[in-house]
Amino acid sequence: MADSDETNTRPAVRNITDLARLAGVSAGTVSRALAGKSLVNAKTRERIESLAREHGFRPNQMASGLRRQKTGVIGVVIPLGHDTRQQISDSFFMTLLGHLADELTHEGYDLMLRRVVPETDTDWLERFIGSGMIDGVIVIGQSDQFERIEEVADGYGPMVVWGNHQEGQRHCVVGTDNRLGGRLAAERLIAAGATRLAFLGDTTAIEFAARLAGAEDVARRMGLGPIIALPTHLSPDRASEEIAVHLAALEGRIDGIFAATDTLAALCLTQLRARGLAVPDAIKLVGFDDLPIARQTMPPLTTIRQDIAAGARGLVDLLLRRLAGEKTESLVLPPELVVRETA
């Protein structure tokens, strides 16, 4: 591929041995030179390096990995729960993935991405870990697989999970304090004048359940009625319909909505408008995540911010420490209320 014009006069260099022959040294020396080890004569090293450059040769990482028993690859896996296909396009996870790619690259690791459907593939995590292709794994989202992750964590160190932290759990997790986030959201809704609250989102996802629980803490404390749970899928198509149905059923019985996600909140805003319900006058609305979309809705969304970049940094940092044999604690990040115009 990196051939110049003289292609045919020059033998292909397929491996370290070919290069060694050209350089008039042994394979071992080439290996040491290319790996930047100290004990190689400066001249020899230079000769080898220039030869390698000239032939566009780079050592085969699979072979190297096999020999050294490490691959330089971190697995990133996204379990798609009940809500199967659409979750991936969820911008939150995608943004997190982008940051992860940056962080891992920065640390010299490659990223192997896998989306799995736990329902039809029960040993998804073991399979990935056992493949021998990755040095460690980051799980993005617990979905409904909390228990399975716990089990695996007992026997496998280099794993960090993005998700919700439970008292006494065994796997290392980094994530936002969802319950606190839920409290902030409910407090804001109430401060804005709402008293009859609903929660929009699928609470079988543990993170969402925690958000709702936080909101309920506040509702109870303030002596409000129970928060009405409005189960909704994450995929925009289904969500829109479901929201429409919920709204129709609840007409006039609620004045504040806490959406599990900005995406859901944005969709909800559209449906609210379609029904002629003014936000925030008739209904207050708070989202979660503070994705870019939160600033672009009309009116812009009041929401609970998660620091995605910090999350990615935390995930990678903890994973590297675990890779080094350290035992690490989970990392819980503080959410932050961002007041805009919907509540």
Add this chain to the structure above:
Amino acid sequence: MADSDETNTRPAVRNITDLARLAGVSAGTVSRALAGKSLVNAKTRERIESLAREHGFRPNQMASGLRRQKTGVIGVVIPLGHDTRQQISDSFFMTLLGHLADELTHEGYDLMLRRVVPETDTDWLERFIGSGMIDGVIVIGQSDQFERIEEVADGYGPMVVWGNHQEGQRHCVVGTDNRLGGRLAAERLIAAGATRLAFLGDTTAIEFAARLAGAEDVARRMGLGPIIALPTHLSPDRASEEIAVHLAALEGRIDGIFAATDTLAALCLTQLRARGLAVPDAIKLVGFDDLPIARQTMPPLTTIRQDIAAGARGLVDLLLRRLAGEKTESLVLPPELVVRETA
């Protein structure tokens, strides 16, 4: 990891040889059994499989890959051009990536993701290909690396690129007909009554340049004045400011904007509103992509739809055929005008 209670009484099975010993057969037989090859006694196979299950053993893919000279991994690389960091969060690419992950998984391949900064890393593509870790590569977006990709394509078959198709190019590309898309956009703007057009986006990206060129085709044909190019970064923060500056400078001199991207269009809508310019009354606006956000802006965006799922399918399909040695043509997908309310 998959150990039950009797952990300590059972020796770890680290490789095929250990398992062979337990099963009372040779390593070769275990290999054949686990690979599902035909010529293995049914009973033997069953014994081996159950033993493997019991011990949570799976063959090491690196070793297998090394031996078979194929890895079962497809590289997906996103070159971040001039517009460095933010492009990744560009929802279009992220959505495409999601679909790619699905398609590749479906075909039994794993996905290795790399983001690269060509400016500081000139041999990004050769490095990835030469790593020995991947069987083929999908490049998402040509960025400003068209020439480099051409060079590599001459010597490396299993590569397919998402991007723009140029007359006579040598690398296999799949992508939307951007020029046609640009034409559709301009036609719509004009049909809606606009006569003084501007294009919002960075035309050093070849895809965007083609969109602008298409719009210019129409402007010329209709005898309109030149289209004013408004260079803008893709990252939301910078874009917002830049758009604001552009709008201030052009006040009253344009009545139609073609945005290179829905994201940009949405941002533009916000800025337009901030300046008190009514859409579509004072200014018509057309986006590109038809991302979910296009339906949620206020008013919803008229845009040019790219079929992302079809794109992902095409990329994977062509790559697999190239992997099988076929020579494939590029695939150009038709864009589609989606009329909503901004033009």
Add this chain to the structure above:
DNA sequence: GTGAAAGCGCTAACAC
């Protein structure tokens, strides 16, 4: 500072 040799875990001839 460098070479020789062993071997990472697996697969694919080639025997039988």
Add this chain to the structure above:
DNA sequence: GTGTTAGCGCTTTCAC
């Protein structure tokens, strides 16, 4: 149908 053997391309003692 199964065992044996020879590597895939690299790293790393151990000599010298």
